[in-house]
Amino acid sequence: MRYHPLSEADRKAMLATIGVESVEALYADAPASTLLRTPLDLPRHKSELEVDRIFSRLSQRNMAAGRVPFFVGAGAYKHHVPASVDHLIQRSEFLTSYTPYQPEISQGTLQYLFEFQTQVALLTGMEVANASMYDGSTATAEAVLMAHRLTRRRKALLSGGLHPHYAEVVRTISRLAEDEVADMAPDALGDEDIISRIDESVSCVAVQTPDFFGNLRDLTKIAEACHRNGALLIAVFTEAVSLGLLTPPGAMGADIVVGEGQSIGNALNFGGPYVGLFATRHEFLRQTPGRLAGESRDADGRRAYVLTLSTREQHIRRDKATSNICTNSGLCALAFTIHLTLLGEAGLTRLARLNHANAVALAQMLEKAPKVEVLNKSFFNEFTLRVTGDAAALVEKMAAKGVLAGVPVSRLLPGAGMDDLLIVASTEVNTDEDRAAFVAALEGSL
Secondary structure (H helix, E strand, C coil), rough: CCCCCCCCHHHCCCEEEEEEEEEEEEECCHHHHCCCCCCCCCCCCCCCHHHHHHHHHHHCCCCCCCCCCECCCCCCCCCCCCHHHHHHHHCCCCEEEEEEEHHCCCCCHHHHHHHHHHHHCCCCCCCCCCEEEEEEEHHHHHHHHHHHHHHHCEEEEECCCCCCCCCCHHHHHHHHCCCCCEEECCCCCCCCCCHCCCCCCCCCCEEEEEEECCCCCHHHHHHHHHHHHHCCCEEEEECCCHHCCCHHHHHHHEEEEEECCCCCCCCHHHHHHCCCCEECCHHHHHHCEEEEEEECCCCCCCCEEEEEEEEECCCCHHHCCCCCCCCCCCHHHHHHHHHHHHHHHHHHHHHHHHHHHHHHHHHHHHCCCCCCCCCCCCCCCCEEEEECCCHHHHHHHHHHHCEEECCCHHCCCCCCCCEEEEECCCCCCCCCHHCCCCHHHHHHHC
């Protein structure tokens, strides 16, 4: 019992102390369909060397993003991260530091968080930003909870173009909080009539741009409709690089802007860790989740940084906390800040233009291909194809030809009747040779 030192009597005593009859009762809030009824089919005993060999063989079955032409997006994007970013975040003062529980001592940490907040506010066109969150999906859910507190309503309206993972996180948190969620149908063309669904029962409307299918959306009229009905507009994004070229959500009337910052400074990393961005208007500052670093002066009049606002549940008055977020993905936020600082405003704009140009070049090539239709009227660096047959099967065929072609919509929206749709992303890392390989593999597979 090397890894299970407690006896049966120990476990019974622990359960009795907390007033629970069984271990299973600890999972009463988890949906029954998610609980395992039998042990996983895994070998019971292996040595460390054997386990290492098994997982090495398994890893070789992966087709790594850096080995082949890569066009996968749908919420996580392959961008070039300068070597200087990884070098700087691995300095000991950054890599080993954690939450500043004594914030006044952590001047370096507070300064880069302050710089990060400034960058996010400028990118989104908002007045204030917090010191980051877990990722884009949880930032979206926190924005919905914040809107409920501000409007004193409990109903969120989710656009059909919102990333399915983000929508699912909102639904999960809302179910546990007994809040209402109104889902609009998935909308590949970006033509949904959101405004007609906004009334005085709605707390907030979450709209993504560029949306899950790559469509660009003008949020201005949606924001006006929200404000007429006393609701808040939550603008969502998954591709942070798009903010270098598109009109910022704040300029279109958004009240809260949330999204994923992975594209800047952070590699794909097989799905994480990532960094959530959260910005809002100054009037909503006190209801903002997470924490904010601020600039002040010390006793000698020198510039100093402080933890101005902290709403986390570990702190005093936990019952009045506005958020249960326990960390802020600090190292990922630092990578974001370093990369964006290296780029500068002009560099980010050039990077965004290059992304758009590469995507346009690929779309134009695909428009000439038989059995393929580009659905988008507008896009940034990601668009949706309608293909002949099953898109998921097509992706597997193209992978066998050495091209990672994109994300079939059916993978994230099973049963939505969109099995022939494929989401394709093209960033600055794609070359003319990559695009030619994509078209050749596509035509060969179709």
